[in-house]
Amino acid sequence: MTQAIASPAVHDLIGIGFGPSNLALAIALQEREKAQGKLDVLFLDKQADYRWHGNTLVTQSELQISFLKDLVTLRNPTSPYSFVNYLKAHDRLVDFINLGTFYPCRMEYNDYLRWVAGQFQAQARYGEDVLAIEPVLQQQHVEALRVISRDASGEQHVRTTRSVVVSAGGTPRVPPAFEALKDDGRVFHHSQYLARMAQQPCVEGKAMRIAIIGGGQSAAEAFIDLNDSFPSVQVDMILRGSALKPADDSPFVNEVFSPAFTDLVFQQVGAERERLVAEYQNTNYSVVDLDLIERIYGIFYRQKVSGIARQAFRTLTVVEKATASALGIELVLRNNANGQTSVSHYDAVILATGYERQMHRELLSPLQAYMGDFEVARDYRIVTDERCKAGIYIQGFSQASHGLSDTLLSVLPIRADEIAASLYVHDRHRGKGRSVQDLLLATAS
Numbered sequence: 402m403t404q405a406i407a408s409p410a411v412h413d414l415i416g417i418g419f420g421p422s423n424l425a426l427a428i429a430l431q432e433r434e435k436a437q438g439k440l441d442v443l444f445l446d447k448q449a450d451y452r453w454h455g456n457t458l459v460t461q462s463e464l465q466i467s468f469l470k471d472l473v474t475l476r477n478p479t480s481p482y483s484f485v486n487y488l489k490a491h492d493r494l495v496d497f498i499n500l501g502t503f504y505p506c507r508m509e510y511n512d513y514l515r516w517v518a519g520q521f522q523a524q525a526r527y528g529e530d531v532l533a534i535e536p537v538l539q540q541q542h543v544e545a546l547r548v549i550s551r552d553a554s555g556e557q558h559v560r561t562t563r564s565v566v567v568s569a570g571g572t573p574r575v576p577p578a579f580e581a582l583k584d585d586g587r588v589f590h591h592s593q594y595l596a597r598m599a600q601q602p603c604v605e606g607k608a609m610r611i612a613i614i615g616g617g618q619s620a621a622e623a624f625i626d627l628n629d630s631f632p633s634v635q636v637d638m639i640l641r642g643s644a645l646k647p648a649d650d651s652p653f654v655n656e657v658f659s660p661a662f663t664d665l666v667f668q669q670v671g672a673e674r675e676r677l678v679a680e681y682q683n684t685n686y687s688v689v690d691l692d693l694i695e696r697i698y699g700i701f702y703r704q705k706v707s708g709i710a711r712q713a714f715r716t717l718t719v720v721e722k723a724t725a726s727a728l729g730i731e732l733v734l735r736n737n738a739n740g741q742t743s744v745s746h747y748d749a750v751i752l753a754t755g756y757e758r759q760m761h762r763e764l765l766s767p768l769q770a771y772m773g774d775f776e777v778a779r780d781y782r783i784v785t786d787e788r789c790k791a792g793i794y795i796q797g798f799s800q801a802s803h804g805l806s807d808t809l810l811s812v813l814p815i816r817a818d819e820i821a822a823s824l825y826v827h828d829r830h831r832g833k834g835r836s837v838q839d840l841l842l843a844t845a846s
């Protein structure tokens with residue numbers, strides 16, 4: 402077995418994942434440093450370096466939220482970490498203004514996030530996959546947490562911290578019909594799009610038949626990219642619904658993504674919370690930006706004009722079975738409108754089937770005995786019994802209690818500061834410094 406590298410330090414906070422959520426938290430904590438003292442904070446991310454959904458950054462993808470909802474502006478428009486300051490630093494402010502848009506391309510937004518992350522390099526460790534978060538016990542109390550990670554060379558690291566914030570994002574959802582094909586190089590989730598497409602024969606102009614499963618934003622982006630970038634590819638877009646539906650981003654509805662709406666959702670009791678979240682699903686789930694829908698419609702219309710039906714749009718269709726065969730990936734497709742099944746073969750299948758939000762349950766399972774069913778307080782701290790003194794926070798896993806903005810960029814600066822405030826209270830309450838030696842002894846045992 403590989404020897405674990407145990408770090409002697411006891412951190413105040415370890416953040417799991419260094420995506421936009423924890424990056425916003427790093428900034429919020431830095432802002433409080435002067436007045437409240439510096440916390441010892443470390444962020445671990447399994448990626449080799451900072452990338453924001455890096456394999457999905459096709460040229461035409463755009464941010465689906467105003468750039469003014471960057472990492473800081475909602476809380477502190479004077480912060481040096483704003484998107485506007487990034488533009489200024491890169492000598493593109495005037496040009497961006499000339500573009501006349503609130504929605505930069507996602508490649509640029511990724512670059513903005515990388516630019517900010519680069520300024521927090523000292524607090525970040527990349528290439529470390531966190532495997533588990535365990536209790537550090539002292540007289541039956543969870544006084545701290547042990548964070549176990551594995552680096553790219555397979556080495557395990559063990560670190561101790563008073564609090565964790567799990568901000569590990571979504572996990573690609575693979576429908577049951579494709580489970581057995583997860584390791585077949587021809588079937589891949591949209592989260593791997595660019596890396597996997599770079600290995601396909603169509604890159605060299607060879608003919609390919611590709612299926613896209615799904616009818617949301619990712620499916621639409623993949624469709625446009627395949628259509629525009631790979632003339633040798635014939636695409637079947639296969640979706641359960643009867644049409645691509647537009648994302649509702651009208652102004653009154655957009656208020657559900659305001660910080661005030663988080664309070665509103667949180668204050669409701671169970672059934673009403675569920676209703677509020679369900680009512681606005683069409684702002685984010687299984688929907689597509691209207692301009693992309695119009696582009697896709699235009700592609701199919703031009704096919705009708707030319708009489709050359711290159712791409713196909715298969716609505717009301719579900720995949721009943723998927724198998725690997727000599728002819729390619731064989732899909733048994735059922736048309737829900739007429740009940741008929743058909744068989745098609747593809748050289749590649751792209752699963753634009755969304756994401757699950759379960760990672761926190763997996764990572765925190767060694768602490769299950771101290772928490773109920775992951776109930777989260779308003780400050781994003783998981784409710785634990787009195788035996789747990791360590792702070793366990795989550796970001797991006799509280800849609801059910803905090804509303805639809807929780808998995809998005811919408812309220813990052815506000816949420817980050819709420820967690821930062823809570824961390825300082827928590828730290829002070831526990832008498833920072835007093836129990837460090839004890840913790841180290843407990844860690845060593």
Ligand SMILES: Cc1cc2nc3c(=O)[nH]c(=O)nc-3n(C[C@H](O)[C@H](O)[C@H](O)COP(=O)(O)OP(=O)(O)OC[C@H]3O[C@@H](n4cnc5c(N)ncnc54)[C@H](O)[C@@H]3O)c2cc1C
Nearest residue numbers: 418420421422446447457464465530531569570797809810
């Ligand atoms: C393709 C795509 C486009 C999107 N576009 C928008 C948009 O335009 N607007 C919007 O509001 N929202 C958008 N979203 C929603 C998205 O969730 C947020 O934009 C944002 O990424 C959330 O930030 P996060 O830090 O919570 O999670 P993530 O950005 O997912 O970051 C999580 C980080 O945790 C790391 N990680 C995961 N597990 C581990 C582990 N075990 N150990 C160590 N590190 C780990 C990952 O490597 C990753 O860097 C998009 C999502 C996708 C998939």
